[in-house]
Amino acid sequence: MTVIQHDEDVDLDRFAEWLAPARLTVVRAWAGDQLPADPAAVGAGLVVLGGHMNALADDVAPWLPATRALLAACVAAGTPTLGICLGAQLLAVACGGRLQVAAPPGREAGVARIHWRPEAAGDPVLGALVGPARPRSTPLPSMHADAVVGLPPRAAWLGSSDMYPYQAFRIGSAWGVQFHPEASARTLQAWAAQYDDVDAAAVRAEYAAAEPEIAAAGRAIAEGFAAVAAGSVR
Known part of the structure; x- marks a missing residue:
């Protein structure tokens, strides 16, 4: 499995463990890897x-x-693909969706409640978080100011937040999530400290209050995607 990393401080974090036992090859694009x-x-x-x-x-x-x-080529080939935050935006644009840089609602920072749409029920990656016996929304880390404002043709809309509608979507074998299921408390806190428009103390408190739910949801997403990828290989 290949991982494309765009910045030194935006890495696999908890996914490094949760995607195991997949064999991971990290392409450090920011450092010049091809x-x-x-x-x-x-x-x-x-x-x-x-x-x-x-x-x-x-x-x-x-x-x-x-x-x-x-x-775009992976979507066309049916290769299991997961785009996270910027990765989801790149996926949307690559497949014909629309992106707004510095979207008017502003930066979504801290813990966002992701509201699952009916289409997410039974989904191979996100379906574990959706169901009659589960809450209709899940707290997950978020840190973005740009946003997808139009899904690609034929994309399934899977989740939204109060601030931004397109939090999760699927195009065939590819999933895009605007939130950060991989982010630990330490990572989210480090990102929050870089932005003047973010209350880092509030971000820390929000994460601490929801950490068990965040960890369980992140692990479920990682394991769901790993299972899809393993099934594709078989």
Whole structure:
């Protein structure tokens, strides 16, 4: 399984453990590592992480066009793919969706409640969080100011938050999540400290109050995606 990392401080975090026993190859795009050229080279699946740049900032991150091209090719090839935050935005744009940089609602920072739509029930990656015996929403870490404002054609809309509608979607074998299921308390706190418009103390308190639910949900998403990727290999 290939992981594309866009920034040094936006890494796999908890997913490094939760995606095991998948064999992970991390492409450190920010450090100059070369991206795979086609879906056949990514292995069992592709994970595209978040980053501090926007999904259209090709001048800042010159590997973004190749990332979008790879995402579109993986969707076409049926390769299991997961885009997280920036990765989800890149996935949406690559497949014909629309992105708004610095969206008017502002930065969604801290813990967002993700409200699951009926389409998420039974989903191979997110379905474990949805069901009659479960809450209709799940607290998950968030840190973004850009947003998908139009889903790609034929995408299934799976989840929303009070602040931003397109928090989770699926296009065939590819999932995009605007939130950060991989982020530990330490990671989210470090991100919060970088932005003047974020109350880092409030972020820390929100995470602490919901940490057991956050960890359980993040693990379920990682394990669900790992199972999809393993099934694809078989």
